[in-house]
Amino acid sequence: MEKIINEIMAKKIGDLVVDASLAKYTTYRVGGTASILVYPKNIDKLIELMEIINRENIKYFILGNGSNVLFSDKVYEGIIIKLDKFDEFEIESNNVRVGAGYNLVKLANEVAKLGLAGLEFASGIPGTLGGAVFMNAGAYNSEMRNVVKSVKVLTPDLKVINLTNSEMEFDYRDSFLQHNKGYICLEATLKLIPGDKELLEEVIKDRKLKRKRTQPLEYPTAGSVFRNPDSMYAGKLIENLNLKGYQIGGAMISKKHANFIINKKDAKASDIKDIIDIIKEKVYKEYGIKLRVEQRLVNWDD
Numbered sequence: 001m002e003k004i005i006n007e008i009m010a011k012k013i014g015d016l017v018v019d020a021s022l023a024k025y026t027t028y029r030v031g032g033t034a035s036i037l038v039y040p041k042n043i044d045k046l047i048e049l050m051e052i053i054n055r056e057n058i059k060y061f062i063l064g065n066g067s068n069v070l071f072s073d074k075v076y077e078g079i080i081i082k083l084d085k086f087d088e089f090e091i092e093s094n095n096v097r098v099g100a101g102y103n104l105v106k107l108a109n110e111v112a113k114l115g116l117a118g119l120e121f122a123s124g125i126p127g128t129l130g131g132a133v134f135m136n137a138g139a140y141n142s143e144m145r146n147v148v149k150s151v152k153v154l155t156p157d158l159k160v161i162n163l164t165n166s167e168m169e170f171d172y173r174d175s176f177l178q179h180n181k182g183y184i185c186l187e188a189t190l191k192l193i194p195g196d197k198e199l200l201e202e203v204i205k206d207r208k209l210k211r212k213r214t215q216p217l218e219y220p221t222a223g224s225v226f227r228n229p230d231s232m233y234a235g236k237l238i239e240n241l242n243l244k245g246y247q248i249g250g251a252m253i254s255k256k257h258a259n260f261i262i263n264k265k266d267a268k269a270s271d272i273k274d275i276i277d278i279i280k281e282k283v284y285k286e287y288g289i290k291l292r293v294e295q296r297l298v299n300w301d302d
Helices: 002-010 043-056 104-113 120-124 129-135 197-214 234-240 269-287
Strands: 014-021 033-040 060-063 069-071 076-082 089-092 095-099 148-154 160-164 184-191 251-253 261-263 296-298
Touching: 002 014, 002 033, 002 043, 033 043, 043 076, 043 148, 043 184, 069 269, 095 104, 104 120, 104 129, 104 197, 120 197, 129 184, 234 269, 251 269, 261 269
Parallel strands: 033 076, 060 076, 069 296
Antiparallel strands: 014 033, 089 095, 095 184, 148 160, 148 184, 251 261
16 A cells, blocks of 8 residues: 555645544544545545546545444555545525535535525534435435435546436435445535525524434434334334343443434444344344345445
8 A cells, every 4th residue: 555655645635644543534433444544635636546546446435424334343455535625615596516525514504594495404414415415315304305406426437527416316315326336426506495594593403402302412323323114213113122222342222212323432343233233133023124224334244
């Protein structure tokens, strides 16, 4: 990797961290180290980085806020790409153009203060704009597909193109980007609608208080672990099996919300993964339902 590190530095692609502890970059606060972590300065530098990655056949992973991902405890022998520098924010009428690295909670609050409605649902989703588009993140019966007008992406052959809302093939916690490797979200244009600034801010405030009451925000966690099956809540299925408080090592199923796993104290990634596997097994045995993990599992053997 030394040759690659030297090339990245020589080309001034962006800030670079060698042997980066992934626990520092994920909200679970677990995971091994990554050989290289890079913050490309802009799209041109990202393209230069991808040229190196493709030429050397190195594995890579685009990491947003680390709020919906579980890395294993092993070394990630590749490059983690952070698009934090992609933080453009521009408003034209009711359209908002936002860089992939922009903080989603910050964005939801800012547009509400400007009297633009449609993104209130995202005020408690601790990710980046790019991650939210990738996952079609949602809450309160709304989701990104309801506000995304278009998405600027880098293609596998390193061309910059725009995809329309329909071309993004949004579905429940799903999008085109999840099924087409090599496409990278660079920015998105959101179409919002005029709203009452005070009412929007009140909605966001009320939902923040509700999250504090119902979610274990006082512990490292990565949000909802499982996607909700049709017409039911994953958390309710888990709660009905009396699994709240179930613990392996330093990881535990939250007593506040059964679809959250918390890092109670010095958990390992394997502790969290073991709990995930046990929940899936028990729910399938009791209900015949195969729960789907919402969080992305990275650098595991299976």
